Amino acid sequence: MAIACAAPALAEVTPEQVWENWLAFSQSSGQTVTTESVERDGDTLVVTGMKMAIAQEGVTGEGSIDELRFTDQGDGTVAVTMSETYPFNLTIAPAEEGEGPTSLTIEVRQPGLSIIASGDKAETAYDFSGPEITVALTSIEGVDAEAVDVTAEAKLSNVAGKYLIVPGENESTALNSSFTAQSLVLTVNGTDPDPTPADGETGPSTLKVNVTMADMEATTNGNFLSAAAMADMAAALKAGFASDGTINTGATTYDMEVTDATGVTKITGKSATNSIGFSMDATSLSYSGGATGAELSMSGPEIPFPQINLAYAEAAFDFLMPVGATEAPADFAFLTKIVDMTISDEIWGMFDPTGQLPRDPATIVIDTKGTATLTTDLMDPAAMEALGDQAPGELNSLDINELRAKIAGAELTGNGALTFDNTDLVTYGGMPAPTGKIDLKLVGGNTLMDKLVAMGLLPEDQVMGFRMMLSMFANATGEDELSSTLEFKDGGFFANGQQLQ
Incomplete structure (x- = not known):
């Protein structure tokens, strides 16, 4: 008995509290909710004839759910069906x-969907699972859609997840969620019996799209405001709006087929993994994404080859920038890369029919980061307009983590770091004066230029001029290998210790 008394009381939530929580979140999201009845039936609160309406930015919508049941399970939780x-x-x-x-x-x-609500009125958590959730487009009506027969369906299997809703101050709501699905299957089928004629050809056209994704995982976190508050993004950010999320998938396949009077166009592809990320708040904005093990094939009447193939081992992008005025320097970053990309021999043959160039996989990587101090909120249109031609802030530093370009047997690599003096806008013609250095190395560059001249793709006199310029900036450090250190210091620009400005 002493142990039982010492244990903390478990939080409990009632059917009425769960319904009120749902209703408040729907209304804060800009929905108008009406019901035919809300009545208790023993341990269950039954909501019938629920209708949800939205109206924003030229789009209106209405949905209806015949019945919702909130059942007290006797253990402080509520089952929602x-x-x-x-x-x-x-x-x-x-x-x-x-x-x-x-x-x-x-x-x-959503047959068999199970939702269990727990917690209390202030913080209500929902755990859900279901064998299958399907969203299907069953009809389109409108000016350009009247004669178009289109069906689309997205089906998720073995779905599970949870979300936590916490009402806050000033009509804000915190939402944290996670979601998994064993697979996603997307299908689209459409027919246009009388498309716009192309090249004098008429006749029906058809579209078929199939996409499959395995092992989906997604998260969303944020502090959300009312729909009215979100109409002004600058004001919403200052009021506390923030959101971030991720989506990751495993093996993905897709194929698209378009048939018209000219023939059949096909696009097929696959990838081993895919990812997307985003975040936004009053201080910064970021987007990221990537894929591994990707392959793409295309064929069609407008393609001058039987088929075009493209593949790469990895691709990624990452973008981070400050958006709010700050007193101290804020981080920014930019990454773009594609690793070990290959293309069809037919593409190579267009400019290298005799096979003089190595057709090794190509790689491009630009990976940078730095700091900047903003004096103006970038999300505030009025403040940005008031700037006129002035910059919204100052660049403080730039780091080149990696620079790499590899193609046709040549490879350029580099890295470096610079800081900027924003009090000196004279030395470099309006640009803040940099201090720091950048190291570069080029391997196989001369061999590649010789081959391009022999193929007639580059004039020999231009190559000679380029080599003369390289001799000013670079030193030979090996067989067909050049290196260079570009340095900014004391208001001067140096290449391998030689002052050029």
């Missing part, structure tokens, strides 16, 4: 005057 199928209709305003709107009918199917 709802209709296994419900529709949602979207109406998109016309882009030009005189045209009518476009209407979409979407059906959501």
Whole structure:
């Protein structure tokens, strides 16, 4: 008994509290929710005839759920069940005057979906799982869609996840969620019986798209404001709006086939992994993405080869920038890379029919980071307009973590670091004066230039001029190997110790 008394009381949530939590979050997201009835039936709160409406930026929509049941399980948790199928209709305003709107009918199917709510009124957590969730486009009606027969369906299998909703101050809501699915299958089929004629050809056209993704994982975290507050992004960020998330998938395959009067165009591909990330708050904005083991093939009447193939081992991008005014320098970053890319021999043959160039996989990497001090909020249109021709801030530093370009037997690599004096805008013609150095190395460059001259792709006199310029900036450090150290110091520019400015 003493042990039982010492244990903390478990948080409990009631069916009414869960329903109120759902209702508050829906309304904060800009939805208008109405119901036919909300009544207790023993240990269950039954909501019937629920309708959800949205209206924003030229799009209106309405969905309906026949019944929701919130059942007290007797252990402080609530089981939520709802209709296994419900529709949602979207109406998109016309882009030009005189045209009518476009209407979409979407059906959501979620048989066997289990949702368990726990926690308390202030912080309600939801764990969900289900064998299958399907979102299907069942019809399109509108000016350009009346004669188009299109069906689309996205099906998730073995779904599981959780989300935590915490109401905050000033109509804000914190949302943290995670989600997994064993697979995603997307299919699109469409027919246009009378497309816009191309090159005098007429006749029906068809579209088929199939995409499969395995091992999906996603997270979303953020502090969200009301729909009205989000209308002004600058103000919303200052008021505390923030969001970040990730999406990762395993093996992915896709194929698209378009058939028209000219023939059949096909695109197929696959990848081993894929990822996307994003974050945004009052101080910074970032996007990132990547893929590994990717392959792409294309064929069609407009392609002058039987098939074009492209593949790469890895590709990635990463972008981070400050967006809010700061007193101290803030981080920025830029990465783009594609590693071991190969293309069809038919493409090489267009400019190298005799095979003089090595056709080794190509790689390009630009990996940089630095700091900058912003004096103006980039998300504030009025503040940006008031700047006129002035810069919104100052560049403080730039680090080149990696520079690499490898193609046709030649490879350029480099790295370096620079800082900038924003009080000196004279020495380098309006640019803040840099201090630091950049190290570069080129291997196989002379051999590549010789081959390009022999192939007639580069004039010999231009290559001679380029080699003369290289001799000013670089030293020979090996067979067909050049290196150079570019340095900025004391208001001067030096190449391998020789002052050029």
